[in-house]
Amino acid sequence: MKERILLLIEQGKYAEIRKEIIEMNVVDIAQLFEEIDQQKLLVVFRILPKDIASGVFSYIPYELQRYIIGSITDREIKSILDELFFDDTIDFLEEMPSNIVKKVLKNTDEETRKLINQFLNYPEDSAGSVMTIEFVDLKKEMTVKQALQHIKETGVDKETINTCYVIDNNRILEGVISIRKLILSEESAVVKDIMEKDPAYINTHDDQEKIASLFKKYDFLSMPVVDNERRLVGIVTIDDIVDIIDQENTEDLQKMAAMQPTEEKYLKTNALVLAKHRIVWLLILMVSATFTGNIIRKFDDMLQSVVVLASFIPMLMDTGGNSGSQSSTLVIRGLALGEISLRDALKVFWKEIQVGFLVGLALSAVNFVRIYYFERIDLSISITVSITLFFTVVLAKVVGGILPIIAKKLKIDPAIMASPLITTIVDAAALLIYFSTAAWLLGI
C-alpha cells in the first residue's frame, strides 16, 4: 500500500494518489508524509481535501509542519487553521519559531488571536496548555430533544460530543451529561433533572500529572477545565491523557537513570544536547564517588597486606547497588501511581528490613560456599566478605526503600533518589563495613 503510493508519487500520478490516499487513516497518511521528499510533499499536501489535510497536519512532526507553513500561501494557512482543533493549533504553535507564529497569527481573526495568545501563556504541562475549547455546552433548562438538536447543529466542529457540559448564563459549570444518558432518556426529560451535578473538574493551572491520576482513578473520558471563577473554559480528553502518561513515565525513567528529563525524541536530538542532559548528574555522582576512594585510601595499609580484599570490592558494590535500586524502583513507582503514600514510611521500612534479611542471607550463603569451597579463599576472608555482603544488602534495601519517601516528604522528586544516588551512598557504607569487619576478623 505505502510502497504503491510512494511509487505513484514518484511517477507524478496525482489524481490516483488522491483517490488512494483519502481512503487512509490520517495517522497513516502522516507517517507516509515523513517518507516523501520535500518538493513533492507540498504537491501531495495540496491535493488533499481540507479536512484531511488539517488532520494529517496535526500528526506530522514539527519540522514538517514548519516547512509546510513556511511554504504555503496565507489563504491556505487560513483554511488549515479553520479545520484544525484548537488544542492541536496550540501544540503546533508552541513548537514553532516566532516568524512562523507571526505568519499564522496574521491569518487569524482578532478573537482567535487573543485566545491563542492567552493559551500560549498557560504554564507548560498545565491543564490550560493541554485543554481544547471545542466542546458541547448545554443549558440546564433544555429538554433532551432540544439538547440533541443543539448537538446536531453544533457538534460537527467539536472534538467530542460523548460528554456534554451544562453551564449557566455566566458560563459557570453546573453539571455534565453523557451523550449516552441523553439518548437513553425520554425526549421530554429536562437536562437539569438527569445531568450529573457537582462534577469533578480541574483548574487551568493544575499540573498534568495530577490530571492524569484523576482520569485513571475515575475512568473518565474527558474532564471540564474551569478558571478561578469556576467558569468553564475548556475540556481535557483521554487521548491527550494517554500521551501525558507516557511522557510522565519517560520523564521519571530519565530522572531515575540520572538524566535531566527532556521531551525530545532520542533519534531527533543531537549528540551535544544529549550530552548536556547527561553530564550534570554524572559529574555530581563522579565527585561523590571520591568519598569511596578516600575510604579505600584510608585503609591502604590493610589492602597492601591482604591484597585479595580488593578483588571483592566490585562484587560487594554491584550487589549493594542492585539491591538498593530494586527497592527504590518499586517505591518510586508506588509513589508515582499513588499506591504508596507518605504515611506508609514505616511499613516500607519494615518490609525492606525483612526482604533485606531474606535476600542478604541467601546471597551471603551462596557467596560463602562459592569463595570458600570453590575459589579456596582463606576462611576469615570468606567470612568477612559474606558478613559485609549481608549487611550491605540489608542497608541497601532500607536506604533504597526509605530515601524516595523522604524525598517526597521534602517535596523533592522521588525519582531523583533512584539507583545512581543510592549506589553512591551504599558504596561508601559497604566499604566501611568491609574494612571494619576485616580489621576485626583478620586482626589487622
Place this chain on the structure above:
Amino acid sequence: MKERILLLIEQGKYAEIRKEIIEMNVVDIAQLFEEIDQQKLLVVFRILPKDIASGVFSYIPYELQRYIIGSITDREIKSILDELFFDDTIDFLEEMPSNIVKKVLKNTDEETRKLINQFLNYPEDSAGSVMTIEFVDLKKEMTVKQALQHIKETGVDKETINTCYVIDNNRILEGVISIRKLILSEESAVVKDIMEKDPAYINTHDDQEKIASLFKKYDFLSMPVVDNERRLVGIVTIDDIVDIIDQENTEDLQKMAAMQPTEEKYLKTNALVLAKHRIVWLLILMVSATFTGNIIRKFDDMLQSVVVLASFIPMLMDTGGNSGSQSSTLVIRGLALGEISLRDALKVFWKEIQVGFLVGLALSAVNFVRIYYFERIDLSISITVSITLFFTVVLAKVVGGILPIIAKKLKIDPAIMASPLITTIVDAAALLIYFSTAAWLLGI
C-alpha cells in the same frame, strides 16, 4: 465527608448512610469500603442500590471481593453478577480461589457459564482477557433512525455506545460508526453509506502491549476484537488501555531494575514473595561480578606495588555504570514507545559514540584537575585514571545503547539489558582498560 460517613457507620445510622453514600462516585465509595471494618462492611454493602453495589464491587480490592462473595447469599450474588460488566466479572474471577469461582458459576445460567469458562481460558494479557462483550452491534442496512432506536432499546446494558459495530448475519465485522456520526447524519441515511469500512481490529490472542500501541497511535476510544474467522466477539475500551499502559510501564521498570515483574502491589505483597522476585537476578549478577574479582586478582602484584590504584576503582565503575544506564534507559524506552526500531541500530551506535566522546572528555578533564591538582596524586596515575575514565564512558555509552537493540533483534525483552547487566559488563572492561593503561604508563 468520608469522616462523617465513617462516624455514621459507627453509630449504625444506616438510612442516613444510604442517603449520603448514593450521592458519591462509586470509585470513592470503593475507597471508603477499605476503611470500614468487615462486619459492618456487609451491612453497608447490602443497603446500596443494586447498580451502585455492583459498581462499587468492581472497584474494591480482591480480598474484599472474596470476603463479600463468600458471605452473601446466592440470590445476592446473582443480582450483583447481573449488573456487573462482563469484563469486570472476568477480572474478578481470575483472581478468586476455586471455591469462590464455583460459588459464582453455580449462580449463572448455562450460557453465561460457558462464556465465562471460555474467557477464563484466554491467555493472560491477551485481547480476549481484557475485552468486554457488552457492545452495540448494528446491521449495515439499518437507517440512522433505526440504528438510534436500536441503541435506545439496548444501550443501557452496554459498556459504551460511543462507537457502534456493524456486523453481517454471520457476525463478521463489516464496519464501525461513532454515535457522533449517527447523531450528525440525516435520519434517513443508511448505516452502510456512512460507516467506516475496513476498520482496524485486533484478534483475541493479540498481546495487550500491541493493542495499547495501536490505541496510542490512532487515538482510538475503543477497538473491535475478532476471532480467527473475523467474527466480532468483543471490544476493548480505552479505560482498560490506560491501566495496561501503566502496568506495562511498571513491568518494564521492574525488569530494568533486575527484578522478575509482578502485578501485585508493593504494600500488599509479603516479604517472602518480594524477596523471591528479587533474588534470581541478584544471584546471577553477583556471580558474574566474580569476573571482575578475577581480573583484580590477576593484577594483584600491581595493586600491591601501587595501592592507590585501588582507590579509583569504585569511581571508575560507578561512572561507567551510570553512563551506560543513561544510554540503555533512553534506548529501551525508545524501543518500547516505537520511536526507535531495529534498523536504527547504526544511528544509535553513532550517536552514542559522539555522546560518549563529549561526556567522556568532559568527565576526564574534571577528574584530572581534581585528582592531580587538588588531591595531588602522582601525574602518571592521574593520567592513567583519566584515560581509563574516558574509554570507560565511551564504551559504556556504546554498550548501553546497542545491547537493548541486539536483545530486541534476538527477541529477548530489551528491558532486561538495563543497567545491572550493562554495569557488570562495563565493570570488567573498565578494569581491563585500567590495568593495561597502568601497566603501560607506570611501567609495572
